[in-house]
Amino acid sequence: MFKSFKALTLLLLTVFYTTAQEKPTVKVTIDEFHPVQTIESFGASDAWGCQFAGKWPDEKRNRMAELLFSNESTKDGQPLGIGLNFWRFSIGAGSAEQGPASTIRDEWKRQASFLGLDGKYNWTAMPGQVWFLQAAKKYGVKDFLGFVNSPHVSFTLNERAYSSAGECNLDFSKLDLFTDDIVNTVKGVKKLTGIEFKYLSPVNEPQWKWADPKQEGCPYTNEELARLARNLSEKLIASKLLTKIQVGDAGQLDYLYGQGKSKGHQVNAFFHPDSKEYLGGLANVDRSISGHSYFTTSPEKKAVDIRKKVAEEVAKIKDLRYWMSEYCVLGDDSLKGPGRDLGMETALFIAKLIHHDLSISNATSWQWWLAISPGDYKDGLIYIDRNKEDGKVYDSKLLWAMGNYSRFIKPGSRRLPVTMTGSDGNRLHISSYQTGSKLVTVVVNRTKEDVNIDLLTNKSRYNAAEIHVTSEQYSLFPVQKYNRQTGITIPAQSVTTIISQR
Structure with missing residues (x-):
């Protein structure tokens, strides 16, 4: 027994002080003299749920839009949304109008089209999107980007929005009709909304067979994709549209630099002047190549090595940019896709992936798959009840974790190289960005311990910092302000953004 209350208090203070002193400190050095890529955007797509969610009662759909796009906050500082600045619009193939005859089993994955099965356009056919x-x-x-999973069913070989044979389903005798439809859709959307798509992606994951009627999809070889893109390029120019063609959308990142000649090596195929599929000389083909991070997230060495190879391959082509244009959790060694997760497990997994895609493969744009999901799956930023008319809206920690990047790293920000020293440095994932006069640093701490970090810069002097935390307790909330750049506490199992100001 302690002889006095004073002795007990002294012991407790000693234990507290010792524990505080032992909290790991990581020194983070940010190199302002050698900026890397310029960040363009963070986005998501309107497939598949927006076709119904966009027709929900105003209060519900307005809340969904606020969560996705708003940069405003409540009076106490809670962000209302994650400030996405890029939106992918799914140009459907008409399977929704076919209904059960489409043989696509899930009606939520059948997509509408402005072009009707009767060959006439109905500009009220896609009200939700x-x-x-x-x-x-x-x-x-x-x-904004319009993307095509499958040609309209009127232009496919089997009159379906998927490939029965596992080969390209486009009837190339109707190529002109297909590209005319894409151009008509761009024009129609512009007239309807005032939005002219900045980009068009005419194919999606062309490497897969798309032979199972789960959703719309169409395979292409590089040669078939190039033939389609050249035709579309001519039609866009003739129509005096400024929309640029964005190519790639590889189903897996290693198709960008490997995986055979007919569907792989896409960087070289489309952007090396000696390639027979060369598209880089077309004025309205954007100088970006896109790929999807599926099936390349674990183990860690594999994830890192693949992304290094992507960066090296893209760097061989002058002025070529790389986009990570689609991802959701389908499943790997550490996290499986089935099962809706509104908590931090998926959020931390994806925050680490975003870090890898930005910091290792030098992605200039990062785009999530489903903005809104009705499913019991790890594929949505926002979840809704599987109801076409009304229901509940659920935000997720994944939404807010992505917001640590999308809300604060504005278009035009430059990523800055980061080095770390300290015993805990290899347990954190840290990236930093020059955004105007501010320095934005995102720290992913997947450990179960708080970590202190010191930010060191080699050019500018920053005198204050504010941290925004996504954790089980917070949703991108501004937790603390500092009048220094040292001793900043990163909470356990959190995604934390440090905004440094001069």
């Missing part, structure tokens, strides 16, 4: 287009515009989104 159009509503979200207009909502994004209202919140200040400027960059």
Whole structure:
């Protein structure tokens, strides 16, 4: 027994002081003299749920749009949204109008088209998706992309929005009709909403067979993709549209630099002048190549090595940019896709992946797959009840974790190289960005311990910092302000953004 209360108090203070002193400290050096890539955007797509969610009652759909696009906060500082600045619009193939005859089993994955099965255009055919287009515009989104999973069923070999044979399903005798439809859709959307798509992605994951009627999809070889892109390029020019063609959308990152000649080596195929599939000389083909991070997230060495190879391959082509244009959790060694997760497990997994895609493969744009999901799967930023007319809206920690990047790292920000020293440095994932006069540093701490970090810069002097935390307790909330750049506490199992100011 302690002889006095004073002795007990002294012991407790000693234990507390010793524990505080032992908290790991990581020194983070940020190199302002050698900026790397310029960040363009963070985005998501309107497939598949927006076609129904966009017709929900105003209060519900407005809340969904606010969560996705808003940069505003409540009076106590809680962000209302994650400030996405890029929106992907799914140009459907008409399977929704076919209904059960489409043989696509899930009606949520059948997609509408403005072009009807009767060959006439109906510009009221996609009200839910159009509503979200207009909502994004209202919140200040400027960059929009239209993407095509399958040619309209009127132009496919089997009159379905998927490939029965596992080979390209486009009837190339109807190529002109298909590209005319894409151009007509771009024009129609512009007339309807005032939005001219900045980009068009005419194919999606062309390496897969798309032979199972789960959703719309169409395979292409590099040669078939190039033939389609050249035709579309001519049609866009003739129509005096400024929209640029964005190519790649590889189903797996290693198709960008490997995996055979017919569907792989896409960087070289489309952007090396000696390639027969060369598209880089077309004025309206964007100088970006896109790929999807599926099946390349574990083990860690594999994830890192693949992304290094992507960066090396893209760097061989002058002025070529790399986009990570789609991801959700399908499953790997450490995290499986089935099972909706509104908590931090998926959020921390994805925050680490975003870090790797930005910091290792030098992605200039990072785009999530489903903005809104009705499923019991790890594929949504926002979840809704599987109801076409109304229901509950659920935000997720994944949404807010992505917001640590999308809300604060604005278009035009430059990523800055980061080095770490300290016993705990290899347990954190840290990236830093020059955003105007501010320095934005995102720290992913997947450990179960708080970590202190000291930020060191080699050019500018920053005198204050504010941290925004996504954790089980917080959703991108501004937790603490510092009048220094040292001794900043990164909470356990959190994604934390440090905003440094001069």
